[in-house]
Amino acid sequence: xxxxxxxxxxxxxxxxxxxxxxxxGHTGFKGSWLSLWxxxxxxxxxxxxxxxxxxxxxxxxxxxxxxxxxxIADVRDADxxxxxxxxxxxxxxxHMAAQPLVRYSYENPVETYxxxxxxxxxxxNAVRHTPEVRSVVIVTSDKCYENREWVWPYREDEAMGGxxxxxxxxxxxxxxxxxxRRSYFPPDKHSEHKVAITSGRxxxxxxxxxxxxxxxxxxIIRSFTANQPAIIRNPRAVRPWQHVLExxxxxxxxxxxxxxxxxxxxxxxxxxxxxxxxxxxxYLADSMVKAWGDGAAWVPAEDEQAVHEAHLLNLDSxxxxxxxxxxxxxxxxxxxxxxxxxxxxxxxxxxxxxxxLRQIEHYASNPTA
Numbered sequence: 608x609x610x611x612x613x614x615x616x617x618x619x620x621x622x623x624x625x626x627x628x629x630x631x632g633h634t635g636f637k638g639s640w641l642s643l644w645x646x647x648x649x650x651x652x653x654x655x656x657x658x659x660x661x662x663x664x665x666x667x668x669x670x671x672x673x674x675x676x677x678x679i680a681d682v683r684d685a686d687x688x689x690x691x692x693x694x695x696x697x698x699x700x701x702h703m704a705a706q707p708l709v710r711y712s713y714e715n716p717v718e719t720y721x722x723x724x725x726x727x728x729x730x731x732n733a734v735r736h737t738p739e740v741r742s743v744v745i746v747t748s749d750k751c752y753e754n755r756e757w758v759w760p761y762r763e764d765e766a767m768g769g770x771x772x773x774x775x776x777x778x779x780x781x782x783x784x785x786x787x788r789r790s791y792f793p794p795d796k797h798s799e800h801k802v803a804i805t806s807g808r809x810x811x812x813x814x815x816x817x818x819x820x821x822x823x824x825x826x827i828i829r830s831f832t833a834n835q836p837a838i839i840r841n842p843r844a845v846r847p848w849q850h851v852l853e854x855x856x857x858x859x860x861x862x863x864x865x866x867x868x869x870x871x872x873x874x875x876x877x878x879x880x881x882x883x884x885x886x887x888x889x890y891l892a893d894s895m896v897k898a899w900g901d902g903a904a905w906v907p908a909e910d911e912q913a914v915h916e917a918h919l920l921n922l923d924s925x926x927x928x929x930x931x932x933x934x935x936x937x938x939x940x941x942x943x944x945x946x947x948x949x950x951x952x953x954x955x956x957x958x959x960x961x962x963x964l965r966q967i968e969h970y971a972s973n974p975t976a
Contacts, residue, residue, distance in 0.1 A: 622863055624649035627739075629695055631655045631682060631730065632703030633675070636817040637746075639665040641701070641855050643960070644967050646674050653695045655680060655688065656704055665816030668953065669960045682726030689733035696739040699862045702730045703746045705777075710821045712773035723776035724783060731787040734802065742865045744858050745784045745806040749847065749879065749922050750774035760923035763808075763875040781806055781875060788873060797870035805861045806875045809854035810847030810884075810922055813891075813942060815949020815963070817851075823888060827895050827905065828950050837896075837905040842889035847921050849880040849935060850942035852970045857933050864931065872931070879922030884939045891943065898947040936973045945969075 628645055632638040633654025645652050653676040659666045666672070676695070680687045682704045692700070705723050706712065712719040727745060734740050752761045753768025767782055769775030788794070788804040797803065813824045820826075823839070830837035857878035864872045892905045927933040937945070945966055952962045 620648050622866070623859075626650045626699060627695065627697045628652050628699045628701065628862075629655065629692055629697035630701045630703065631726075632705060632746075633671070633677065634659045634664070634666040634679075635703065635705075635707070636665055636814075636819065637812065637851055637855065638703045639669055639671060639816065640814065640851050640963070640967075641703070641858070642666075642671050642675060643669055643963055644852075644855060644859070646671070647964055647967060652676070653691070653697065654678065655682070655691055657681060661818040661820075663818060663953075665818075668816060669963060681722075682729055683721050685729040685732070688729050689736060692730075692733045693737050696737065698739055698741050700730070700734055700737075700740055700743045701746065701858060701862060702727065702744065705746075706773070708819065708821055709750070709771055709773045712771055712776070716772040719772045720776050720779070723773070724779045727780040727783050728787075731784065731791075731804075735787075735791055741801055741803070742862050743802065743804045744861045745780065745804070746858060747780050747784075747806055747808050748774070748777040749808050749810045749877070749920060751777040751781050751808060752920075753778075754920055756920075758921075760879070760921035761877070762923045763877055763926055781808075785875075792873075794870040794873045797873075803865035803870055803873050805865075805872055807854060807858045807861055807878055808875060808922065809857070809878045810849060810880065810920070812849055812851040812854060813946050814851035815946055815953065815959075815966075823891060824895070824946060827892065830905075831895075831899050831901075831903045832954060834902070837892065837903075838908045839888060839892050839905050840908045842887065842892065842907055844888050845885055845920070846888065847879045847885045848891060848939055848942070849884055850937050850945060850970075852967065853880065853935050853937065853942075854878040856936075856970075857927060857931070860931050860933055876927050876931070877922040877924045878927055878933065879924045880939065881935050882921075884935065884942075885921045886939060894940070894943050895947060898943060936970055 634656040706719045753766040767778035792802045827837040896903045
């Protein structure tokens with residue numbers, strides 16, 4: 608047991624040991640963190656994803672390829688996806704593969720919908736033909752909601768929507784997930800089909816190892832390492848910020864719970880930060896400037912209104928807190944400190960896999976906020 612780890616967390620480690628997990632999007636930022644976490648608990652992981660989209664990237668930095676099966680392929684390729692899932696015979700499927708960028712979706716709407724919507728269709732249809740599967744977690748986004756730019760946080764039963772192609776594609780993925788659940792895996796017949804279909808919605812995640820374009824923290828880090836001021840879009844926009852390990856812990860809970868509670872967790876779940884985690888973009892920029900030091904600075908972008916981006920979006924995670932016992936563990940200032948520490952370790956040439964594992968251990972042993 609990790610030092611400081613609770614008995615319940617030790618039970619979770621026992622659950623995941625030798626568990627067969629099929630993970631799409633394993634070469635991405637969140638997928639790489641989840642792969643490392645699953646491997647550290649002894650799970651047998653098979654990943655399905657495109658090649659990493661950036662250099663450097665977290666998947667390569669962590670050296671994950673040597674420890675897990677990896678199929679480099681596209682979720683738009685239904686035949687290859689189904690063949691790969693069926694040959695692996697997983698008990699758990701976690702779907703994270705996506706086109707994840709809002710601004711990119713304006714330029715590439717067809718690719719965005721094909722990946723995020725039809726990719727989800729292909730994944731769920733493959734599950735229909737894989738009898739070993741017991742738990743499926745579809746990862747979408749807080750941007751799936753019809754955003755009315757109001758101060759109230761969104762609950763799981765709010766209307767799906769989305770102004771831009773990315774956001775609406777995630778709303779569509781939620782509708783697809785609900786339709787497959789009702790049509791092929793209805794909760795009231797769980798004893799017959801034995802499959803629980805859940806979806807997880809999270810806000811803007813931060814953490815070490817993200818180098819994607821048009822994301823706040825990677826853009827800031829790129830500027831800092833180049834000794835240039837970071838250019839910040841929409842500094843007044845409010846987002847529900849949280850460390851990447853926060854929603855990942857929620858997805859792991861969703862994946863695990865059907866094995867003890869059956870169909871009770873089917874449906875959609877929000878995994879957002881505490882109220883204090885909803886802060887404007889300028890708060891993160893100021894905090895990272897202070898943490899990085901060395902003359903770091905930021906300036907507002909001149910074209911910050913070039914495309915529409917939401918200015919206010921918060922999640923209500925009461926359902927997960929009440930029914931799953933899930934709660935955020937790190938305050939925003941802690942999440943930012945861990946993020947800056949990670950990048951410093953990486954750029955100083957440290958053992959980044961060991962450092963990342965220590966952050967996971969620290970997170971798992973930390974009491975909820």
